[in-house]
Amino acid sequence: LDDRVAGVVPGGIDPKALPDLTQRAYSAHRVAGTVTAVFAAAGLAWVILTDIVLYGISHDHILIARIETAKGWIFIALASLLLYAVTFRSAARLDRVRRLTAAIVDSIADGVLLLGHDRRIAHANPAAARMLRCRLEELIGMGAADFSIRFRVTYPGGGLVPPGRFISQRVFEEGGPLNHKITLHPPGGGALVISATAAGVHMGVGDEAMWVVSVMHDITESEHLERLRDQFFGAAAHSLKTPVAVIKADVQALLPGAGPKHRRVAASIERQCDRIDRLVQNMLVLARARSQTLELYPIEMALRPLVEQIAREAVWSYRHQVRTELTGSPSIRADQERLALVIRNLLYEASRFSPAESPLTLVARPEGDRVAIGVRYHPVSWRDRASETYGDYDDVGLGRSVAETIAEGHGGSLREETTGSEITSWIYLPAESGANA
């Protein structure tokens, strides 16, 4: 096994004798035709030439008949030798290709399972056996149901993957390649998180898959690191929020007795507290989204109170007047906390990219079967070049990415509209629909 893993072809093959797999496949008909034509030409030449020589040197009919018989035997012997040589060469070549293919599959560090037309495992490489903590022989012939029982295949969330939903089975009907992330529980060890890809092997375009190649990539370690990062962000966010909350409350508690100068300083501290809080929330959402653990808690909510509350927040009044344009009383089913973060992110972006004292307008209106929430502003001239200075993931870029993620998590979208000298960042959410993240 170890030799195979190291990429050594069993039996040894002269590398020069290996077929060049990058060349176009030659036509089997052409080769067979050439061999047959050469054989027929050589046979014809043998018959004609030997007959000419024979009839030239002898007129004895009995002798000629005996020599003709001997010629026939010689022809059969030579034809047999030639047939042996051709068959041997072809069989040896096929064997080399077979061993080379097996050696390539066996040398792959990821687990590889080949499924035959009966949808059972026909071949597995040593990496698959190591990964699944079993012997290769145990895998051969195993069907999806047996695999499910033996290795308890679950989704990352914990639910059991029905054998019929294995990508190695689905790919026979759906085509491919397909991929998914699953958790395996091989006996005698911890769970494995696997990124699996399955693709059908087709002999011709439009043909059914004859074989399916399923590749299992072990991502347990990276998943563990992702989880650690997620936990770190969660803990860091909680740890950061508490001191920010204390500072903000302390400053607000001091305000009643403060003079104008101290009020200005206090307002600045509050604004920075809000900014840190928003950054922490954004980083948390991004971490959750990356690890696919972002959860939304949608509730039926009227949009008007939320929009009006955010418009009144003191953080914007430092540089801008925030107006509202609310049409009707749109209500949606959304995660209020996350939706508020989206609106604040877009308002912050508008605030950063518009001149001081210019108005910002918060718009909310029903549009058919969806609700549109927009932030309208007059951009500064350097807005489109801002990323050259701040990069794509400063707090504005991060906020926009998070806004898009949350909007899409609600089944909605984010887009920008330019009208004259104004820009509006719109989020469209389905009216009264649930979140799907």
Added chain:
Amino acid sequence: VNRRNDVLVVDDDADMIEVIELVLQDAGYATRSALNGKLALEAVAIALPAVIVLDMLMPVMNGWQFAREFRARYGGGVPIVVATAAEHARSRSEEVDASDFLPKPFEVGDLLRTIARHVPAPPPPNTL
């Protein structure tokens, strides 16, 4: 203790307790505090407060454990306001059958308005 406007603040952060108590006392409320759920249960055993401001993530006994034990012992007569830095403050508050919630960081004005929804704000001392 004036039980009609007595607020029990339960939080593992002493600075957070201090500033909440400062704000509430300035508004005319009487306050008590506890650093975890276990100490809070000892405090309510002495006298039931008018409202409880409850943090969730605390050592010894967290907010969920406290709320469950408190409701089992005293029923639902005393409103609990969940004040948490955790995500999804609303769902956290629903988990413990809380009357209200306050995501951290919060505005002092929001704190006062939230408490006043459950315990009417006493008149300021200088107007008595």
